[in-house]
Amino acid sequence: MEKLFEDFSLGLFFWQAVLFIALIFLLRKFAWKPILDSVNSREEGIREALDSAEKAKLDMQNLQADNEKLLKEARLEREAMLKEAREMKAKMIEDAKTDAKEEANKLVAAAQASIETEKKAAIAELKTQVASLSIEIAEKVVREELSNKDKQMKLVESMLGEATLN
Amino acid sequence: MRRKITVKTITLLLLLVSFVTYGQEEHGHSDSGSDRKSEVKAYIQHHLKDSYDFNLFSWTSDSGEEKHFGFPLPVILWDGGLKVFSSSKFHHGESVAEVDGNYYKVYHSKIYKTDAEGTIKYDEEHHATNEKPLDFSITKNVLMIMMVFAIMFFMFSRMAKSYKKNGGLPKGTGRFLEPIVLYVRDEIARPNIGEKHYKRYMSYLLTVFFFVWIVNLFGLTPIGMNVTNNIAVTLCLALITYLITTFSGNKNYWKHIFWMPGVPVPMKIILAPIELLGTIIKPFALMIRLYANITAGHVVLMSIIGMVFLFQNWLGSGLSFMLAFVLAILELLVAALQAYIFTVLSALYFGMAVEEHDDH
Numbered sequence: 001m002e003k004l005f006e007d008f009s010l011g012l013f014f015w016q017a018v019l020f021i022a023l024i025f026l027l028r029k030f031a032w033k034p035i036l037d038s039v040n041s042r043e044e045g046i047r048e049a050l051d052s053a054e055k056a057k058l059d060m061q062n063l064q065a066d067n068e069k070l071l072k073e074a075r076l077e078r079e080a081m082l083k084e085a086r087e088m089k090a091k092m093i094e095d096a097k098t099d100a101k102e103e104a105n106k107l108v109a110a111a112q113a114s115i116e117t118e119k120k121a122a123i124a125e126l127k128t129q130v131a132s133l134s135i136e137i138a139e140k141v142v143r144e145e146l147s148n149k150d151k152q153m154k155l156v157e158s159m160l161g162e163a164t165l166n
Numbered sequence: 167m168r169r170k171i172t173v174k175t176i177t178l179l180l181l182l183v184s185f186v187t188y189g190q191e192e193h194g195h196s197d198s199g200s201d202r203k204s205e206v207k208a209y210i211q212h213h214l215k216d217s218y219d220f221n222l223f224s225w226t227s228d229s230g231e232e233k234h235f236g237f238p239l240p241v242i243l244w245d246g247g248l249k250v251f252s253s254s255k256f257h258h259g260e261s262v263a264e265v266d267g268n269y270y271k272v273y274h275s276k277i278y279k280t281d282a283e284g285t286i287k288y289d290e291e292h293h294a295t296n297e298k299p300l301d302f303s304i305t306k307n308v309l310m311i312m313m314v315f316a317i318m319f320f321m322f323s324r325m326a327k328s329y330k331k332n333g334g335l336p337k338g339t340g341r342f343l344e345p346i347v348l349y350v351r352d353e354i355a356r357p358n359i360g361e362k363h364y365k366r367y368m369s370y371l372l373t374v375f376f377f378v379w380i381v382n383l384f385g386l387t388p389i390g391m392n393v394t395n396n397i398a399v400t401l402c403l404a405l406i407t408y409l410i411t412t413f414s415g416n417k418n419y420w421k422h423i424f425w426m427p428g429v430p431v432p433m434k435i436i437l438a439p440i441e442l443l444g445t446i447i448k449p450f451a452l453m454i455r456l457y458a459n460i461t462a463g464h465v466v467l468m469s470i471i472g473m474v475f476l477f478q479n480w481l482g483s484g485l486s487f488m489l490a491f492v493l494a495i496l497e498l499l500v501a502a503l504q505a506y507i508f509t510v511l512s513a514l515y516f517g518m519a520v521e522e523h524d525d526h
Contacts, residue, residue: 004397009216009276011242011301013398015308019315020377020402028369031322035347036368038329045334 206472210465214395215275216305218253222389234258239309243270243277245299253303270299277301307399310391314380318373350375350509358513363520367513370410374403375509382460382501386494394504395461397453404453407512412445415519452511459504463497 142155221236238254245268255263259272262284270277271284278286278296287295304312325340336344350372355364381393393399421427423441426434470493473486 007215007397008401009301009305009396009398011303012216012305012307012396013402014302015304016311016399016402017406019308019311020373020406023315023318023377024369024373026319027322027373030319031326032369032372034326034329035322035344036351036365038326038334039344039348042334 202476206469206476210468210472213468214392214461214464216307216396217275218256218272218277218303218305219258220306220309221258232258239304239306241277241301241303243299243301243303245279249299277303306391307393307396310381310384310393311399314377314384314393318376318380322376346376347372354506354510354513358510359517359520363516364513366414367410367516370406371509371513374406374512375505378403378456378508379502379505382504383498385460385464386497386501392460392464394456395464397457400453400457403456403508404449407452407515408446408449410512411449411515411519414516416522418522419519448511448515452508456504456508459500463493463500467493467497 218241219234219236219238221234223236224232224234227233238252241249241251241253241255241263243249243265247266249265249268251263251265255261255265256270256272262280262282263270264282269280269282269284271280271286272278273286273294273296276294277299278294279299280286280296289295321339321343324338325336325343328337328340329335331337351364351368354375355368355371359367378394381391381399385392385394423445424438426437426441429437467490470486470490474483474490477483477486
């Protein structure tokens with residue numbers, strides 16, 4: 001302890017105090033403050049960057065989820081549309097088929113009807129032709145028959161006889 | 167594992183050294199041996215003391231004349247007026263310096279006022295009783311403090327500028343220093359003082375950490391500087407810590423000193439003086455710790471280096487050399503460790519002073 005007092009030098013204490021306190025204030029102004037400030041702002045920047053990166057990641061995830069949702073919806077819609085189209089196609093085909101059948105039936109019926117009328121007309125014409133031919137033939141026959149008296153008579157008789165049979 | 171090996175090696179070396187020392191004494195070429203021993207002892211004593219000139223090394227020439235290599239430093243005295251003169255007037259403490267009709271002499275590294283012959287009067291305990299003028303000399307240690315001042319200012323202001331030039335990033339030495347600055351902030355100041363108040367103390371903590379560390383490191387160089395083994399220097403540092411602690415103490419701090427909450431009244435009365443004494447003992451311990459560690463380190467290291475010259479044989483000198491080498495590395499660690507401890511404890515005391523006890 002005594003040695004400590006003996007070793008104590010006031011001059012050294014004075015210089016140490018003056019220089020050290022001056023050093024604290026000088027370094028505070030010219031070194032520690034700028035250094036710590038830039039370190040702080042750098043750390044702040046890093047923190048902010050990390051935060052915004054995290055945020056961007058979250059946004060990205062949200063966006064992806066949205067996309068997925070949209071895609072899913074679109075797919076569903078497409079399927080529904082396809083299904084509808086398919087149904088419509090089947091219905092159309094069906095309709096066309098029935099229409100065609102009806103039309104064909106109608107055509108066939110019309111054809112049959114016209115055939116019938118044609119046939120009737122033909123038959124009628126034939127009848128008239130046959131009648132006129134018959135009359136002509138009959139005329140010729142009559143004329144020939146009537147050229148001979150006997151024969152005239154016979155004919156009248158047979159005709160009469162036929163007439164009664166009728 | 168590695169540590170065990172180191173401890174074993176040191177133990178082994180110490181054992182061997184003690185044997186060799188034993189053998190040495192038995193052989194006993196006592197004359198030159200004790201001469202050399204006292205020379206080493208004197209050298210170590212001299213090294214631990216401050217001096218008025220910057221002496222790098224001395225030798226005795228063939229003609230028996232003592233030669234010194236170095237340069238003198240200014241002596242500044244206050245003795246009824248300011249007296250400034252070069253320390254070369256003392257001729258390395260060998261002669262009396264005459265300034266303005268007053269005579270001064272260096273005795274045991276202190277300047278005393280004497281008569282023209284340089285007579286030193288003693289009391290019964292062989293202490294000099296001569297008048298001591300107020301001494302503000304730029305001694306070797308003061309010069310060293312100034313050098314460290316300049317180095318630190320240069321180093322850290324450059325580092326601060328490199329941030330500005332480089333867009334917020336350090337450059338050069340700043341890259342090495344930044345982690346240490348951040349270490350002081352994040353591992354010393356923040357946990358001990360608390361997030362709320364630590365910024366106010368950063369300047370002091372950083373300055374004291376780097377100052378003590380750099381000064382300790384210079385102490386290990388062969389220039390023979392040894393600032394932190396002066397009690398005046400460590401007292402100054404500890405005093406600043408004490409003053410900052412005392413002046414930043416909040417209501418809570420003083421309440422815990424004078425009227426400890428949560429204990430019975432008689433205990434409060436007993437505790438108050440103890441706590442009050444504790445506030446002084448804490449910085450006192452800071453002062454002694456730094457002083458004693460550095461002084462002890464220097465004494466041990468120099469003694470072992472001195473042993474190299476005492477043994478004068480290959481085995482003893484070789485072992486001493488190796489031991490000195492290991493110790494020098496240990497001292498490198500101690501240099502940083504003491505700076506760390508001083509800073510941590512200062513931060514801890516500041517933390518106590520500003521602590522807010524919400525949980526009580």
